[in-house]
Amino acid sequence: MLLNEFLLLGAALFSIGVYGVLARKNGVLVLMSIELILNAVNINMIAFGYMGGTATAVTGQVFALFIITVAAAEVGVGLAIVLLIYRNKTTVDLDDVDAMKG
């Protein structure tokens, strides 16, 4: 197995995630796209951790576990925000959430 294949997978996943974040109008789908980005990073971490350096060091894997944990918390907060937006505006369309317009 080559490292490049994993990195290509990560890059593809990351790009799909970015696209989702920037292009989707639904708030829940944007959160899901953020998850994709995070998991793309996780794949890179594990790949570097497995392929590079000493085999016994599991720094990359541990880092990925941390990211998954933090991502879970992030989703909790994000979904709560989306829920509150829905309660206030009865929509989750991000184009309608422009109260910060200058």
Place this chain on the structure above:
Amino acid sequence: MLENVWVIPAITFASFWLILFFGKRLPFKGSEVGLFAVGLCLVLSTIAGFQWINHHSEPVKAEAGASAEAVHEPEMMRVPVDHEVTWFEIGQGKDKIKVEAGTHMDGLAVVMLFTVSVISFLVHVFSTNYMAGDRRFTHYYAALSLFTTGMFVLVTSSNTLQALFGWELMGVCSFMLIGHWWEEQKNSDAALKAFFTTRTGDIGLLVGISILFWEAGRTFDIATINAKALNGQIGHTVLVWAAVALLIAVIGKSAQFPLHTWLPDAMAGPTPVSALIHAATMVVAGVYLLARLYGVFWSGFDIGGGGINPVAVIGGTTIIIAAALAFVQTDIKKVLAYSTVSQLGYMVMALGVGAWTGAVFHFFTHAFFKALLFLGAGSVSHAVHSFDMVEDMGGLKKWMPKTFWTFIIGSLALAGVFPLAGFWSKDEILLGAGKNGYQFFMIVGLVGAFMTAAYMVRCVYLTFFGEFRGHGHPHESPAPITVPLITLAVLSVGAGLLNAPKLFGGEWFGRLVENEVFHTAQVPTHAFSVPAAVLSMAVVLTALGVAGILYFGQKLPRGVTQRSRPARVGYTFLANRYYLDHLYTGVVVGGIKGPIARAAYWVNQNILDGIVNGAGASARFFGAFIYKWIDQGAIDGAVNGSGAGAESLGQAFRRLQTGRVQQYGSLLFGATALLALALVTFVR
């Protein structure tokens, strides 16, 4: 006690502050503090007196040519007690001047201390009733305490600088007390007049102290100054000037001619204050200064030489002119005031003719009978609510027996009737004048004695005899007023005997007070002379008889001032007090005031106004320039510019703030991508 006599002024000074701060909250409005403090001082100064009587004494160093007629055999002198601390030091090395503060206790100081305490205490007692219910009762007692402090500081002082403090303290307090009822313009004017007139004399004191400070080897110490003045270490010309300067101070403070005009006006104050001012403090301060710095006067004016000298002339003039003025007064207090001026003239004249002991003794006895007379006048006015003898008094003998009899005793003592106090002291002065080569002043003194006796007959007659001319029913005063009167009456009878021959070992008082200066200067002493005493008694009795016939016998020619032109002129002259007040306020003050005021006005209009206006105009021009260019142009421009800049910048950035999260996200990712590209490209 002689060592630590400083506690006496300290007590009254503390009492002043206590009354000032806490007096109003106390049950007796602060009077109890004053009474207690002065009572304590009386006890302490009595103790000091007894200690002085039993004090260690040593023979006077006999010098060749000592006075032939020495009375005291062998001459003994008590050693003065000094207690000094360093007050402050100026300069360094050789030029260092050490100024000391301290007390110098000799017979003179002890006697003054005792007399001041007695009079002040009785005045405090008297005032509890006389001033009861007064609006500023507490402040009155505070000022009395401070006044007494001033006199204590002066009499115990060992140096001239400290004496000056006491002297000025009294000046301030007399101002406060004379103007006690300042709501009336008349009283406040009198207070100002007293203050300014005595200040005029104080210039002399400052000059005199300064001259003596430099000439006596940079010292304020009174003993040193006296010693150097007497043994010729200070040049004669300098001494003359110093003595003249100090004499001016004495004239101002002791109300001598021609600066006596303030004292009768000072009657505007409460009567007990007048008693205090006239008997124990303030006016006798001048006499005390004269007696204390006697070495300077003795050498400067050559008092021992006989003939004539300024001190005697001032004193003699004052005796006669003040006694003459006492005849035309209708206000009982003013009669007594002029009497005080006249008696102070006696003391000053006595010092001028070399009768030092006589002067001090006359101060001692005069304090008692003059305080008695003033408090008696206060008691009378308490009953009839007026001081006018002609309009509101008469026949008070019936209603006020205690006041009447004590007043009679005081008057006889003042007139100098044997054996009351005034007789002994006046006799000693006249004897001294006669034997020291001042025969002219002895005659002046006898004329003064004649006039004194006569005007007191007039005063007593108008007040206590004849028909009552006032309104209402007069009544005898209560105990706080009569007890001091009786005490003072006893003292007025007995005080003179202290210096009588053949009593207490003969001239006891003289031996008590005669101090170092007295002995160093070899001031002559004279034994009691029966012919001189008979002569002065004859004069006094004639005066009493003549005046008695004129007043009591109704032989006084009525309307003499209307019928006789010279009498009218004389009366007008006296009633206007020799036009001295007109001279001072009209000619001297007016003459100086007018040109000075005009010059000051010119300077004000032309020079000062020019400067002020010029300064104003240039400041205005400068201000306008600043306003127009710097403030409006530069500062406002900067402020407005930054505001406008911030606004347009804000407008520019506003477009970025669309509120769309995904647009922000795109920018973020775009920017990050660019940075990453740059990182990858340029950082290797």
